Amino acid sequence: MMERLIPGASSFSGDIDWLILLVTVIVGFWFLLAQGVFFWLIFRFRERPSVPALYLSAQDKVIKRWLSAHYLILVCDVFIIAAAVKVWVDVKQKRPPADERVRVVGQQWTWTFVHPGADRQLDTPDDIVTADDLHVEVGKTYHFLLESRDVVHSFSVPVFRLKQDAIPGRQIVGWFKPTRTGDYDIQCAEICGIGHGVMNARIHIASAADHQAWVRQNTPAAAAAGGGS
Amino acid sequence: MATTHPAHAVESHGHGHEKQSFFKKYLWSTDHKIIGFQYMFTGMAMALIGAFFAYVFRMQMAYPGEAVPGFGVVSPQEYNALVTNHGTIMVFWVAMPVLLAGFGNFLIPLMCGCDDMVFPRINRLSYQIFFLSTVVILASLFVQGGGFGGAWTAYPPLSSVSEYNLTKIGATMWVIAVALEFVAFLLGGINFITTAMNSRAPGMKAFDLPVVVWMIVIASIMFMASVGPLIAGAVMLLFDQTLGTGFYNPTRGGDPILWQHLFWFFGHPEVYVVLLPALGIVAEVMSVFSRKKLFGYRLIIYTVIATAVLSFFVWAHHQFIAGIDPRMANVFTVTTVIISVPIAETCFLYMATLYGGSIRFTTPMLWALAFLAEFLIGGVTGIYLGSSGADIYLHDTYFVVAHFHYTFVPIAILAVFAGIAYWFPKMFGKMMNETLGKIHFWGTVIPFNLIFIPLFFLGAAGDHRRIFDYTHFPDLATPELQAMRIFATLSLVVMLLFQFVFLYNFVHSLIRGRKAERNPWKANTLEWTTESPAPHGNWKEMPTVYRGPYEYSVPGRPQDYWPQNEPS
Numbered sequence: 001m002m003e004r005l006i007p008g009a010s011s012f013s014g015d016i017d018w019l020i021l022l023v024t025v026i027v028g029f030w031f032l033l034a035q036g037v038f039f040w041l042i043f044r045f046r047e048r049p050s051v052p053a054l055y056l057s058a059q060d061k062v063i064k065r066w067l068s069a070h071y072l073i074l075v076c077d078v079f080i081i082a083a084a085v086k087v088w089v090d091v092k093q094k095r096p097p098a099d100e101r102v103r104v105v106g107q108q109w110t111w112t113f114v115h116p117g118a119d120r121q122l123d124t125p126d127d128i129v130t131a132d133d134l135h136v137e138v139g140k141t142y143h144f145l146l147e148s149r150d151v152v153h154s155f156s157v158p159v160f161r162l163k164q165d166a167i168p169g170r171q172i173v174g175w176f177k178p179t180r181t182g183d184y185d186i187q188c189a190e191i192c193g194i195g196h197g198v199m200n201a202r203i204h205i206a207s208a209a210d211h212q213a214w215v216r217q218n219t220p221a222a223a224a225a226g227g228g229s
Numbered sequence: 230m231a232t233t234h235p236a237h238a239v240e241s242h243g244h245g246h247e248k249q250s251f252f253k254k255y256l257w258s259t260d261h262k263i264i265g266f267q268y269m270f271t272g273m274a275m276a277l278i279g280a281f282f283a284y285v286f287r288m289q290m291a292y293p294g295e296a297v298p299g300f301g302v303v304s305p306q307e308y309n310a311l312v313t314n315h316g317t318i319m320v321f322w323v324a325m326p327v328l329l330a331g332f333g334n335f336l337i338p339l340m341c342g343c344d345d346m347v348f349p350r351i352n353r354l355s356y357q358i359f360f361l362s363t364v365v366i367l368a369s370l371f372v373q374g375g376g377f378g379g380a381w382t383a384y385p386p387l388s389s390v391s392e393y394n395l396t397k398i399g400a401t402m403w404v405i406a407v408a409l410e411f412v413a414f415l416l417g418g419i420n421f422i423t424t425a426m427n428s429r430a431p432g433m434k435a436f437d438l439p440v441v442v443w444m445i446v447i448a449s450i451m452f453m454a455s456v457g458p459l460i461a462g463a464v465m466l467l468f469d470q471t472l473g474t475g476f477y478n479p480t481r482g483g484d485p486i487l488w489q490h491l492f493w494f495f496g497h498p499e500v501y502v503v504l505l506p507a508l509g510i511v512a513e514v515m516s517v518f519s520r521k522k523l524f525g526y527r528l529i530i531y532t533v534i535a536t537a538v539l540s541f542f543v544w545a546h547h548q549f550i551a552g553i554d555p556r557m558a559n560v561f562t563v564t565t566v567i568i569s570v571p572i573a574e575t576c577f578l579y580m581a582t583l584y585g586g587s588i589r590f591t592t593p594m595l596w597a598l599a600f601l602a603e604f605l606i607g608g609v610t611g612i613y614l615g616s617s618g619a620d621i622y623l624h625d626t627y628f629v630v631a632h633f634h635y636t637f638v639p640i641a642i643l644a645v646f647a648g649i650a651y652w653f654p655k656m657f658g659k660m661m662n663e664t665l666g667k668i669h670f671w672g673t674v675i676p677f678n679l680i681f682i683p684l685f686f687l688g689a690a691g692d693h694r695r696i697f698d699y700t701h702f703p704d705l706a707t708p709e710l711q712a713m714r715i716f717a718t719l720s721l722v723v724m725l726l727f728q729f730v731f732l733y734n735f736v737h738s739l740i741r742g743r744k745a746e747r748n749p750w751k752a753n754t755l756e757w758t759t760e761s762p763a764p765h766g767n768w769k770e771m772p773t774v775y776r777g778p779y780e781y782s783v784p785g786r787p788q789d790y791w792p793q794n795e796p797s
Contacts, residue, residue, distance in 0.1 A: 002689065005686065005689050005691075006689070006690050006691050015618070016618060016621060019616060019618045019619050020613065020619050020689075023613050023616055023619060024613075027609040027610075027612050027613075031605060031606070031609045034576070034580075034605055035602060035605065037580060038601065038602060038605075039602075041580060041584055042583065042588060042598060045583055045584065045585060045586045045587065045588050046587075046590070047587045047588055047589050047590075048587070052587060052782055052789060053519065053520040053585060053586045053781065053782035053789065054584075054585030054782065055522060055781075055784055056522065056524065056584070056585055057522065069573075070570050070573055070574045070577070073569060074567075074570055077566045077567060077569060077570065080566055081562060081563055081566050083618065084615075084616035084617050084618040085559050085562060085617065085618070086618070087617075087619070087621075088549075088558055088562070088617040088618040088621070089559075091618065091621055092550075092555040092558070092621065093555045108393065150390075150393055151384075151385075151386050151387040151390075151393050152384050152386070152387065152485060152551075154625060156693060158691035159704075161621060161622040162621065162622075163550050163621055163625065164550055164552075165550055165552045166552075167479075167485060167486065167551075168479050168480075169479025169480060169485075170479070170552065172552055185691070185702045185703060185704040185705065187691075187693050187702065188693075189625040189626075189693045189694070190384070190625060191309065191378075191379060191384075191387070191694070191695045192387060193309075193379075193387060193394060193395065194304075194305040194306045194395060195305065196305075196309070196695060196696070197305060197308070197695075197697040197701065198305075198698075200702050
């Protein structure tokens, strides 16, 4: 369902889409049922000449049985909660071991990305720093270290179905694993001042070969001269 | 009332028979009805302003960069200020004053059968402080730097540091205005609760009160219980802004997330604070126009109390991805999804009221039925957002915007129009025009759906909130998505144009309308037993109550209604 609106490009985007579909099916059923009954009641009990209204109290057994529908709602709620918690734990609580780590820094109104470079280690001379362009390799598991230099931002990659606020004074670690190559939007999803609407960036998901080529081309000259390590 | 406070009763009756100056009668009055009107008219005027803001920023989104007719080119700063103040005004200066204070003031003494609120002067003070807050919030839009643009949630450090928000004066005035508004409603709430508890007519038990009075009282208690932490939070925010303290500043030992907790601890119950009076209005209207006893009176009140209590334990669902401990999300997703049980039960009880009825499709009834049908959409879409896993994606998208407008528009627009159409005869002694009322109804409800259904899809496609121009985002700048944005905007324009039908009907009926009898709808509750409009002091002879408010179509009676004050 969701793929028709926006492609999915991470290992967990399918799980989140599936959860959204599950919720749609369950609440869709209740929604249609409730609206159907509601409009039927409106139609069936419209004013008709010489048909007086009934005098009913809540003690009436038949109607009471109808109202016990809330037990069924509770059962549906349990299914939804179980599915939601499962997806949540997989995306936000468990972190599969990282192949690489990237630092993501939000500030008014730019995303700065620190890529680990050829040695696959952050905070070494061959780190590649870019503004508003994140380069990742398909099929690799990434941990992102999310920071903010000023206000609350939100690192949002719609094709990953991923969103995480960046809080000044803290580093928040999350993960993603791209599963599809291509260039997609990165947003700031939390209002962050007058430039909020232009705090856009792009994620470039490339094959291993293409990504290595990009790393080679962009390794800082000083680090390349020093032998890379 | 007359028995408990004889001094005041004498005083207010005395005033009722004198010729009063316009100032004394309409602007400096202690009469609960006049104060209710003051709140209601101020709220409706603010609604026009809030609606104009929505028109301007929707036009900017549909036609980015072009001059908006009636406003001009919208700068990013202006856009943020418009979005922020649209939200702030619609919640705090429209929904709250009209539903809680407007209807609460007008209805509670009339439905309890007393001559005025318990503390009429506190009531007058409440409106005066509210009026002051209105002046401050409107003035904040015109100060140097412009109005505050950090969203109605005002997350620090954006809201607390002027270097970040660039609206030093506007941000401070915004906080002051909101804090003043809270003080006004605390004062009003004292009156609602004490009046309903202490000033009921002889014979009227607590469960003889109309449901709408219960709802307003429960809402006032919720407001009082939730607003304290936010007032503390607002004072800290004010200190951060003006005195350079660091309550929310991490480099000085503060925490930006603290504000989010305080804000949403208030913010979520607040949704129910405005929902409950709307539910109450709808209950009155549905019972009268289906000529049916309200089904499960006590059960409705119990389910609403259950919802109200639960609503204090769901606030962090606004913060799933805000950097709180991820394990907390699991607790809050349970409480959030479970709240669907009592609120669904309430809706079922309302629907059960229709069963076996004799439904008259008057204008107030149409609004009330539409409330229920539309609110259901708002309710079920909340399940998506309460499910933590799905919220990772849907958080801060237009899906959220569409969801809460499907709750707030039924509350603050549909239920309010139901209430105005229903009580207009009692308020002003005239009948409203039914034909114009129905044109206005369809002209509001249809475009309303056409505005917000596209927003669900836009949100699911990735449109994130508070963006003044999507052309910067290649994935979102597609012609299909832009066509949906334009469609939603044009639907809004149509809906706003139809509001002129209401304004015309309102003013025309006020001046030229057919004179209303005491009880034009053949209703049971006490307000219909006095003259239309009710005089100062409400009754020449105070009523005595013999039965509950919903005894419609009782078998063996010649009439299908049985007023509460009629001896058996």
